[in-house]
Amino acid sequence: MLSIKNLHANIDEKKILKGINLEIKPGEVHAIMGPNGSGKSTLASVLAGREHYEVTEGTVEFAGKDLLELSPEERAGEGLFLAFQYPVEIPGLSTTNFIKTAVNEVRKYRGEEALDAVAFLKLMKEKMAMVNIDQSLLSRSLNEGFSGGEKKRNEVFQMAMLQPKLAILDETDSGLDIDAIRIVANGVNKLRNKDNAVLVVTHYQRLLDYIVPDYVHVLYNGRIVKSGPKELAFELEEKGYDFIRDENKVEA
Amino acid sequence: MNNELSAIEKTVLSDYKYGFVTEIEADEAPPGLNEDTIRFISAKKNEPEWMLEWRLKAYKHWLKMEEPTWANIKYDKINYQDIIYYSAPKQKKKVNSLDEIDPELRKTFERLGISLDEQKRLSGVAIDAVIDSVSIGTTFKEQLAELGIIFCSISEAIQEHPELVKKYIGSVVPITDNYFSALNSAVFSDGSFCYIPKGVRCPMELSTYFRINAEGTGQFERTLLIADEGSYVSYLEGCTAPIRDENQLHAAVVELIAMENAEIKYSTVQNWYPGDKDGVGGIYNFVTKRGICQGAHSKISWTQVETGSSITWKYPSVILKGDYSVGEFYSVAVTNNHQQADTGTKMMHLGKNTRSRIVSKGISAGVSNNSYRGLVHVGKNAANARNFSQCDSLLLGDKCGAHTFPYIEVKNNTGVVEHEATTSKIGEDQIFYCNQRGIDTETAVALIINGFAKEVMNQLPMEFAVEAQKLLAISLEGSVG
Numbered sequence: 001m002l003s004i005k006n007l008h009a010n011i012d013e014k015k016i017l018k019g020i021n022l023e024i025k026p027g028e029v030h031a032i033m034g035p036n037g038s039g040k041s042t043l044a045s046v047l048a049g050r051e052h053y054e055v056t057e058g059t060v061e062f063a064g065k066d067l068l069e070l071s072p073e074e075r076a077g078e079g080l081f082l083a084f085q086y087p088v089e090i091p092g093l094s095t096t097n098f099i100k101t102a103v104n105e106v107r108k109y110r111g112e113e114a115l116d117a118v119a120f121l122k123l124m125k126e127k128m129a130m131v132n133i134d135q136s137l138l139s140r141s142l143n144e145g146f147s148g149g150e151k152k153r154n155e156v157f158q159m160a161m162l163q164p165k166l167a168i169l170d171e172t173d174s175g176l177d178i179d180a181i182r183i184v185a186n187g188v189n190k191l192r193n194k195d196n197a198v199l200v201v202t203h204y205q206r207l208l209d210y211i212v213p214d215y216v217h218v219l220y221n222g223r224i225v226k227s228g229p230k231e232l233a234f235e236l237e238e239k240g241y242d243f244i245r246d247e248n249k250v251e252a
Numbered sequence: 253m254n255n256e257l258s259a260i261e262k263t264v265l266s267d268y269k270y271g272f273v274t275e276i277e278a279d280e281a282p283p284g285l286n287e288d289t290i291r292f293i294s295a296k297k298n299e300p301e302w303m304l305e306w307r308l309k310a311y312k313h314w315l316k317m318e319e320p321t322w323a324n325i326k327y328d329k330i331n332y333q334d335i336i337y338y339s340a341p342k343q344k345k346k347v348n349s350l351d352e353i354d355p356e357l358r359k360t361f362e363r364l365g366i367s368l369d370e371q372k373r374l375s376g377v378a379i380d381a382v383i384d385s386v387s388i389g390t391t392f393k394e395q396l397a398e399l400g401i402i403f404c405s406i407s408e409a410i411q412e413h414p415e416l417v418k419k420y421i422g423s424v425v426p427i428t429d430n431y432f433s434a435l436n437s438a439v440f441s442d443g444s445f446c447y448i449p450k451g452v453r454c455p456m457e458l459s460t461y462f463r464i465n466a467e468g469t470g471q472f473e474r475t476l477l478i479a480d481e482g483s484y485v486s487y488l489e490g491c492t493a494p495i496r497d498e499n500q501l502h503a504a505v506v507e508l509i510a511m512e513n514a515e516i517k518y519s520t521v522q523n524w525y526p527g528d529k530d531g532v533g534g535i536y537n538f539v540t541k542r543g544i545c546q547g548a549h550s551k552i553s554w555t556q557v558e559t560g561s562s563i564t565w566k567y568p569s570v571i572l573k574g575d576y577s578v579g580e581f582y583s584v585a586v587t588n589n590h591q592q593a594d595t596g597t598k599m600m601h602l603g604k605n606t607r608s609r610i611v612s613k614g615i616s617a618g619v620s621n622n623s624y625r626g627l628v629h630v631g632k633n634a635a636n637a638r639n640f641s642q643c644d645s646l647l648l649g650d651k652c653g654a655h656t657f658p659y660i661e662v663k664n665n666t667g668v669v670e671h672e673a674t675t676s677k678i679g680e681d682q683i684f685y686c687n688q689r690g691i692d693t694e695t696a697v698a699l700i701i702n703g704f705a706k707e708v709m710n711q712l713p714m715e716f717a718v719e720a721q722k723l724l725a726i727s728l729e730g731s732v733g
């Protein structure tokens with residue numbers, strides 16, 4: 001479903017991604033771990049099509065299309081979703097109204113009819129239960145004054161509403177209390193099926209107890225330097241990134 | 253329909269929608285301003301002698317005045333001798349019912365989305381339609397008359413209700429008030445008049461739609477609205493003009509009078525032609541709007557959505573004379589390309605326990621300039637006056653300007669005056685967040701600005717809120733990304 005080949009990307013002439021290779025197939029869960037500043041969020045941003053991130057080399061194919069040719073909103077329409085590490089606030093714009101616009105814009109992209117108020121509300125009720133989010137939060141301005149955990153939960157709620165093919169969760173677990181992690185992970189698991197995939201970016205093995213990955217990748221200095229089964233996460237948790245650093249000394 | 257708009261379609265869509273011209277013969281005064289022009293206008297309208305005298309007095313005063321220069325706006329000197337001060341679409345002598353309105357004019361208003369056909373109106377909105385210098389018809393007059401409500405053109409009111417007009421015209425905005433109001437008093441050609449009798453809640457929105465059509469003309473309308481004791485009225489005005497490469501002057505005066513326990517809600521959706529992307533053409537909108545809360549417990553609320561005009565100069569104000577009276581000013585002013593706006597309000601607290609609230613939202617894009625200018629005055633006798641002002645500016649891009657000029661005069665130390673101001677930018681990260689959810693940049697900007705302006709938009713009557721939201725989006729199309 002997602003095929004990244006030799007991806008290089010710069011910000012302001014600064015090389016951040018230095019040749020990423022990654023294959024994700026439908027139904028799979030991949031985890032990306034790695035030290036601060038290694039390029040995890042940059043990878044997510046490049047995949048989502050953020051401005052000012054310049055791809056200098058490599059290709060990305062998503063659902064049979066050249067992802068890098070598509071605008072960010074087209075990528076969303078194709079089923080790519082990014083749960084942001086730092087969700088933005090938009091004062092005065094109700095969360096519900098925002099999500100309704102998003103759902104209908106994506107439907108429009110796919111040539112589907114817009115949901116009317118009744119259908120939308122029904123969908124919302126169903127997904128609210130799934131991720132345990134409160135109605136009162138959704139009637140407030142988008143992320144404005146939300147606590148860190150509420151923002152993250154709102155991201156997962158939006159994911160549930162948009163039902164993406166590929167969801168990228170960028171440190172969705174950070175800032176969540178233990179119960180919230182379980183709830184969010186449960187939500188993600190309920191949304192999983194054989195046709196969609198998840199890419200989780202996290203610093204903690206804990207989340208992977210709940211969202212069990214098929215593969216764990218270590219991103220270090222703009223490259224995936226190690227990949228392995230879920231046990232790799234335990235190893236990292238235990239040893240820290242030092243052994244990775246040692247292994248990659250020559251390069252760094 | 254194809255969902256994908258081509259770049260060209262987008263540009264066309266973002267252009268001013270109301271820029272067409274109606275081909276209709278007009279009855280015009282020769283350009284220029286002198287006593288004869290004023291006599292011509294007055295004679296055309298068959299006015300009583302006192303009205304003519306009043307106009308001439310205003311004219312003489314105007315001659316002695318200087319055009320103000322204190323506002324944060326720039327424009328070439330207006331040549332007042334080039335302007336046509338009276339232009340009326342030629343119609344059959346007298347229109348007795350709305351059915352007799354020239355079909356061309358009727359069509360004009362249909363294209364503007366305004367039906368003069370009473371049966372076609374979905375919601376209860378009565379309309380007075382003013383084109384260039386004259387009112388061409390007022391809907392729902394009979395139903396309103398049953399309640400004792402007078403809603404007609406000011407010309408008609410001068411004929412039919414001279415005692416009311418004589419008593420109140422110039423009572424809130426005296427002819428000597430300022431340069432443009434003096435000019436208006438001399439040459440005003442039409443506008444709306446409204447009187448709500450004691451204890452009557454006006455059952456429908458009253459609305460005036462102003463349209464400038466003829467070339468080279470100025471529009472000088474005069475609106476007078478009186479809410480007698482314990483009455484309520486919600487009033488809305490809308491405005492558009494054709495696309496022209498000349499600047500046309502619009503200098504209106506609006507006076508509101510609220511008696512004891514009366515409430516007036518006055519909303520404006522101003523969308524005069526703003527000029528093109530290079531700043532050529534557009535309306536100079538120099539307007540004096542003022543209301544007086546004459547009686548105790550009265551309330552006047554101004555709401556304005558200002559998206560059009562190349563220059564806007566207006567400060568809808570409230571004189572809080574009655575004890576416990578309330579004044580409100582809710583404003584969204586959008587400037588794009590080369591537009592300039594200097595707008596705000598004056599809250600004059602004179603009575604005891606008076607309250608005022610100011611919420612101003614300025615949105616600037618392109619190379620435009622947007623200024624808020626407001627005065628809160630608490631008089632000697634205005635014990636316990638309270639004011640709260642909130643002025644927020646939103647910038648799109650980095651070539652535009654936002655300025656805030658709050659003036660505060662407090663002469664009674666029991667008063668509490670609070671002022672808050674913020675300036676923010678639409679962030680790339682906000683747009684990207686929306687994009688990532690499948691929302692394109694134009695729609696994202698619309699969502700963000702409507703969020704920003706929500707507190708003001710919420711004040712608009714339901715029937716117009718949706719239109720106004722679309723208008724905000726349209727006037728900023730193409731300004732980001």
Ligand SMILES: Nc1ncnc2c1ncn2[C@@H]1O[C@H](COP(=O)(O)OP(=O)(O)OP(=O)(O)O)[C@@H](O)[C@H]1O
Nearest residue numbers: 011012014016034035036037038039040041042043
């Ligand atoms: N706009 C920018 N301008 C310059 N450098 C940037 C910019 N954005 C990111 N970087 C740099 O790119 C590198 C990778 O950042 P990124 O946010 O991708 O790291 P990360 O792996 O997500 O880290 P964390 O675990 O802290 O979230 C960092 O060195 C960061 O400082």
Ligand SMILES: [Mg+2]
Nearest residue numbers: 040041042085
């Ligand atoms: Mg990160």
